[in-house]
Amino acid sequence: MSKDFSHMLKEKGLKNTPTRRAILDVFSADCKPVNAEYIHEKLKKTGINLVTIYRTLESFEHAGILKRLSLNKSSAYYELAANHHHHLICTDCGTIEGFKECDIDDVSRKALKDSKFQMVSGHSLELFGMCKKCSKFLV
Ligand SMILES: [Zn+2]
Ligand SMILES: [Zn+2]
Ligand SMILES: [Zn+2]
The missing domain is CATH 3.30.1490.190 (Ferric-uptake regulator, C-terminal dimerisarion domain)
Known part of the structure; x- marks a missing residue:
């Protein structure tokens, strides 16, 4: 599957930064909702901190790139909104x-x-x- 997240960010008027692309890369087109902690664990090597991830997820949700799911869990889970x-x-x-x-x-x-x-x-x-x-x- 080819993902053109750079295009997606531009379309939504968000700055195309390596951090944003790295976070989007964790999301797949399949049904696999993830939370900030999961992304943090996945991106450990990059040194992106949890606060940045929370903020980025919120701005993605605001821009309509991600959808926040109500899963009755303690933390917020997200998926790509397009699918x-x-x-x-x-x-x-x-x-x-x-x-x-x-x-x-x-x-x-x-x-x-x-x-x-x-x-x-x-x-x-x-x-x-x-x-x-x-x-x-x-x-
Ligand atoms: Zn799903
Ligand atoms: Zn069960
Ligand atoms: Zn529906």
Whole structure:
């Protein structure tokens, strides 16, 4: 997969710095949400500190490059925003799986009906439950 993060930064009006590119490089197109601590560990050799990573993640989120996920975890997890999908999250072991299906037009129509809102511009959807491995221990 070829990633043109330089182009992406320019498009979003962000300065193209080695630090920003290094942080973006940790993200993959696959569904693998990561937090600041994970990125810090991955970039240990570069000496980029955790505070810088936090700040960079926030500015990426602000610019719409990254999407922050509500995973019911203590720290914030991010993914590339361009690859629209949703998540199934195991509340027991924390396994995360991505899925593409989303009937959001239908849901939006129902939500907007009799509502004060005129339009819907975006959404996020996380489904919580139990993975097959964890539910095996229940029986
Ligand atoms: Zn994902
Ligand atoms: Zn599980
Ligand atoms: Zn969707």
